[in-house]
Amino acid sequence: MSTTDNTRQNNTVKIGTFACVRCGLTVSAFAADGTRRNHCPSCLHSRHIVDHTDDSPGDCQARMTPIAIAVTRGGDWMVIHRCVRCDELTANPICADDNQLILMxxxxRPLAQPPFPLEVFGDL
Ligand SMILES: [Zn+2]
Ligand SMILES: [Zn+2]
Known part of the structure; x- marks a missing residue:
């Protein structure tokens, strides 16, 4: 009885820390204010863990690269991550101790590298 029970418990138990897949930093799974964090505060990389509410086949576990910032209706910033293996996109709220330089x-980035010449706005 105990074998299956232990396996189940290990899978569902909340892990207090995780190692960043990119820079190796030991990251607390919960921020100082108690919110769940899934990405490294230093390099903002994450790991693709598929929720069991999702229909996707199992955990991907691949590295997720932060690619963009999105702003919610309430003004909160979200980090958009893209999985390097399956290209899935996720949005995660930023934490207070996230690397602000990388966030900024x-x-x-889109403003610094517009796909069209900015001069057109001068002609409007
Ligand atoms: Zn990191
Ligand atoms: Zn993935």
């Missing part, structure tokens, strides 16, 4: 760099 992602936020201004």
């Amino acid at each position: 760099r992602m936020a201004v």
